[in-house]
Amino acid sequence: MSFAHSGTDQVVLALDFGGTKTALTVADARLGTRLHDLTVDTDPDLKRAVGAARALLAGREPLAVGVSTIGIPGPAGVALAENIPGWDRLPLAHELALEFPESAIRVATDVKAAAAHEYRSGALAGCEPGLYVNLGTGLAVALVTQGAVLAGRHGASGEIGYNLRRLADVGRTDRVPLEDAVSGRALQQGVLTDEFTRELAFHLVNLTIAVDPQRIAVGGGMVRSWDALHDPLRTALDAAVPYPPQLVPAAHPYDAPLLGALALAVAAARPAPPAP
Structure with missing residues (x-):
């Protein structure tokens, strides 16, 4: 699947799912500059987060979606995420791919995404x-x-x-x-x-x-x-x-997981290097 989009208004979406709150940002796909931010309550079925994302995107389709989440995301559900009922049975990446079918999806554990960001630039x-x-x-x-x-x-x-x-x-x-x-x-x-x-x-x-x-x-x-x-x-x-x-x-003690998710999205939105 190709993730190349036409036009100059190319954006990525990042979400950080916490036990009680979900932080979102829409950013420029090339530089990662944050354009619009929002925080909503975390809901078990993703409806609130997806609705908030659509509002931030304002009709645009993101090149990529980067996600950080409590727990351990896997193909069949998010393990060790007891704070969000039902997430052990929620295939998070798959569900987001259904919501954003034109976007590359990247998912990571929140603390690991935060650590990667602090290592890169913190x-x-x-x-x-x-x-x-x-x-x-x-x-x-x-x-x-x-x-x-x-x-x-x-x-x-x-x-x-x-x-x-x-x-x-x-x-x-x-x-x-x-x-x-x-x-x-x-x-x-x-x-x-x-x-x-x-x-x-x-x-x-x-x-x-x-x-x-x-x-x-x-x-x-x-x-x-x-x-x-x-x-x-x-x-x-x-x-x-x-x-x-x-x-x-930490250099970004409160939003490093969201910044880590954003880094995943920006990396996923970049064109693949040419084959040798």
Whole structure:
């Protein structure tokens, strides 16, 4: 299928599906310059997101659609996306291809899309390796090494929200996963506590020892509390990690997943290089 369109008004569409909100942008297909933005509530059947996209597109068909989403997108559904009922049975790329049949569709996990963007042009630029930590409604990380985000066998690398919290959790199926205690969703009235930051630091230290990153960039809504987060995390890293990395907020802490989706769309809209 060809994705070449006529005319000068060539655009791409990017969507970032979060657990409660979906961010959208329409951008110039060549430069990626954002033209129109919108945020709507996330709905399980895509109707609200598609309607918002059509309103932003104003009759134009996008050359490509780039998507970032919570969970692990696959051909039969989006796994590990419990916040959106029914998404485990939603073939996201297929459904969007039906809505935008003339467009190239590219789909990625939100935190991995964010990490790729921060590596290309953000806080992880030039880092080898770099670690992106998302502290938002949920909790996850992404490791960038040699220019690529580590995906893992099932695309679930970095899903530390499923970590065990204590020794008593070993072998149990009825345990409370880490994300239920350490995430924006877990905060009581949005107030950071010593217990919260200590448990976050415990897992961040162990992860840092395992991967030895040059720099850690933190993104997500909780970066709004960076002043309260930085000192306990910095102290914990310095006390326990043999080679403590830099610790910084992401360059685009709140919209890196959307920018990552936009990068996917711009790349998909470019003409394929000629065969040698």
